[in-house]
Amino acid sequence: MTERQTVVVIGAGHNGLVCATYLARAGRKVLVVEAAAQPGGAAITREFAPGYRVSAVAHLLHLLDPVIERELALARHGLSYARSSLVNVSLSPGRPALSLDGGDVIAGEVSPADRSALQVHAARMQKFARVIARQHARVPPRLRFESWHDVLPAAAVALDIRLLGRKDMREFLRIATMNIYDVLEEQFEHAGIKGVLALDAVLGTRLGPRSGNSVYTALYRQSGSVNGRSGALALPQGGMGAVSNALVSAARIAGVEIRCGAQVEEIIVREGRATGVRLRNGEELRADRVVSNADPKTTLLRLLGARHLETEFARRVQQLRAVGTAAKLHLALSGRPQFRGLPAGLLGERLVIAPDLDYIESAFNPAKYGEFSAQPIMEVTLPSLHDASLAPAGHEVLSAVVQYAPYDLKGGWAAGKRPFLAAIMAVLEEHAPGIGALVQHAELLTPLDIEQQFGITGGHWHHGELALDQFMMLRPVAGAAQYATPVAGLYLCGAGCHPGGGIMGSAGRNAARVIAGGR
Ligand SMILES: Cc1cc2nc3c(=O)[nH]c(=O)nc-3n(C[C@H](O)[C@H](O)[C@H](O)COP(=O)(O)OP(=O)(O)OC[C@H]3O[C@@H](n4cnc5c(N)ncnc54)[C@H](O)[C@@H]3O)c2cc1C
Structure with missing residues (x-):
């Protein structure tokens, strides 16, 4: 009888969990080792102030592959939606709110043309x-x-x-x-x-x-x-952690073992082949295959080491652009904020602060020179309006993606965080007068915080810029675009691979197909 092939997956982000589950279903013995205390990577729900919970990084679900959702029976494993289709609302202090649902105008003054x-x-x-x-x-x-x-x-x-x-x-x-x-x-x-x-x-x-x-x-x-x-935008019931919880449940049923608080320090290479990983506590785990959900720079330069790579390939990985610009703001509010010109019925939708094209371009300009936007753009949601599990009764949670907050901020984020938060609150106050007085607690995650807390190089949304020179057969770099790396037995399965970031699962599923030999 032949022994079952063993696989170690580095990271229990949603892609690592998807990859692990498909591999276990294909007969592999799979162990997932995760540095953080809980699985899910950037798809988790956590308490950021006593009684207030929020999707800590990713907050809107819109890319999850329906095939994966069905094949892994995520609904059966507990995934449901507090709202499955938010509409877009454009906020601008000088005009009534404009609300769009795909190609339809729901509210606002818009010409027939x-x-x-x-x-x-x-x-x-x-x-x-x-x-x-x-x-x-x-x-x-x-x-x-x-x-x-x-x-x-x-x-x-x-x-x-x-x-x-x-x-x-x-x-x-x-x-x-x-x-x-x-x-x-x-x-x-x-x-x-x-x-x-x-x-x-x-x-x-x-x-x-x-x-x-x-x-x-x-x-x-x-x-x-x-x-x-x-194109629909959904809020999972219980926050984005509900997606990861369902994936964890599907993984365990498939026989996957998941160990949290287990940080990989090194990918072990013997005679040109990845043979396992060494954890921070010194423990060595042997495997026939090593699959990494960590971003490509972390995996190939830090955990593997450039010495195991050809110079040209290592240079390509070093040159990968992975400088994050998206920050995340969480506000614990003692009541409902009121936005100017916004009918109460639209407060729970996706509120967009990007009143025109030049506003966005002007917000971007400082980021080119390592400065944050004095007037940032924002994607604002109040998930607690749809999901009572996130805030105490009568209170609300505001969750917003805020740009631009360049990872490589001139002068550093230790000095820059407070003035950036002040700039964000000034913009919010302009749109929702009095919101500041409702704030019980504010948490701002800069790309540096995201790097430090979630282990993502540059805190980058896609683990590496999504650009035509870094996509498909060039993602993350030529020579590793089909999930296999130049080191035998070592594979990638995270957002840094094709197709890219977002809570989608496709990179994990594609990688599993390559590893299981069924591409
Ligand atoms: C501010 C911001 C907002 C976003 N909002 C959205 C959104 O609303 N909707 C959406 O779809 N997407 C959003 N995204 C993108 C989305 O969060 C990511 O693309 C996605 O989470 C990547 O998933 P992943 O499984 O590939 O990697 P990750 O979620 O990064 O998981 C990788 C895992 O590997 C672990 N790991 C790393 N190194 C090690 C190591 N050495 N040892 C052990 N474990 C390790 C990490 O701890 C982590 O758990 C957002 C991103 C950002 C930055």
């Missing part, structure tokens, strides 16, 4: 986003074609684009490398529409609306679905 342009734009972007979505579940093609096996994935991408039809294909190819600023200027008059749509293109990136590549990031952002609805 803009209404019909929005319908056309939303339908076309959804169609293009589906092309991107189809790539998520595929292992990227190789740059070098050695057999038909290598040609077919590349041909599939070309076919997906061709199947758009001549007119849409031409438009797809025209805008794919454009910036979102120019695309939106071509189509809309209303500043608020342009602001909301541009925010989606830059969230989690080091891009402004005028940066190249920002149409691709906009399409990526829209490429998911929730409950069969494309």
Whole structure:
């Protein structure tokens, strides 16, 4: 009888858990070792003030692969939604709130021309986003074609684009490398529409609306679905930790062992092959395969070490751009804030502070020079309005992604955090007068805090910038884009791989298919 192949997965982020579960189902003996005290990585719910709980980093679920949700039976393992489809609300102190649901205007003053342009734009972007979505579940093609096996994935991408039809294909190819600023200027008059749509293109990136590549990031952002609805934004019941809890339960049922508080210090290499890991406490764990959910720089430069890599490959990993710009704000509020011009019924939606394109570009400008935005853009949610488990009765939790907060802040975050929080609160106060007086506790996580607390290099949303020179067969770098690294027995399975970041699970599932030999 042959012994079962053993696998150690470094990290119990959602991708590590997905990968581990598929590998266990494929007959492997899988141990997940996680540095933090609880599994989930950046997809956890935690208490940030007595009685107040929040999705600590990722807070909106919109990219989780429905195939994974179904195959791992996550609903059966406890995943449900407090809200499965939030609408977008653009806030601007000088005008009534504008509310958009995909291609429909729910509230706000919008011209007939803009209404019909929005319908056309939303339908076309959804169609293009589906092309991107189809790539998520595929292992990227190789740059070098050695057999038909290598040609077919590349041909599939070309076919997906061709199947758009001549007119849409031409438009797809025209805008794919454009910036979102120019695309939106071509189509809309209303500043608020342009602001909301541009925010989606830059969230989690080091891009402004005028940066190249920002149409691709906009399409990526829209490429998911929730409950069969494309582009929907959901709040899991119990916060983002509920996704990880369901994944943990599915993993355990499949036979995966998960050890928390077990930080890997080193990937052990013998005769050119990864043979296990050494933990911080000195314990060595042997394995036939080592899979890392940690980001590519952590895995390849710190845990493995450049000495095990060819110089050219190591240089590529060193050059990976992974400088985070997204901060996370959590406010414990003693009551409901009131936003100017916002009907009470819309308070629980996704509130967007990005009133126009130039506001976003101006917020981005300082980040180019290592400074934070004096007037940041924000994606604000009040999850406790939908989920009573998050705050004491009558109290609320505000959870916001705030940009731009460059990881490499000039002068450092020790000095910069307090003035940045003051700048954020000044913007919030302008939109919701009196909100400051409701604040019982404020937690601001800068990209440096995210790096230190969640082990993500640069605190980067995608474990490495999502850009055309760092995507698909170039993600994280050429030579590791099919999840296998140049070191035999060592694989990657996190957001730094194709397709990228977001609570999606696709990198974990694709990596498992490669490792189990069924790509
Ligand atoms: C501010 C911010 C807001 C975001 N908001 C959203 C959002 O609303 N929606 C969304 O879909 N996405 C969001 N994201 C992106 C999302 O959080 C990430 O892309 C996603 O969590 C990556 O998942 P992962 O499993 O690949 O990696 P991670 O979640 O980073 O998990 C990696 C795991 O590996 C562990 N690890 C690392 N090193 C070691 C080691 N040496 N030993 C043992 N364990 C180790 C870590 O502790 C961690 O648990 C946001 C990101 C940021 C920064």
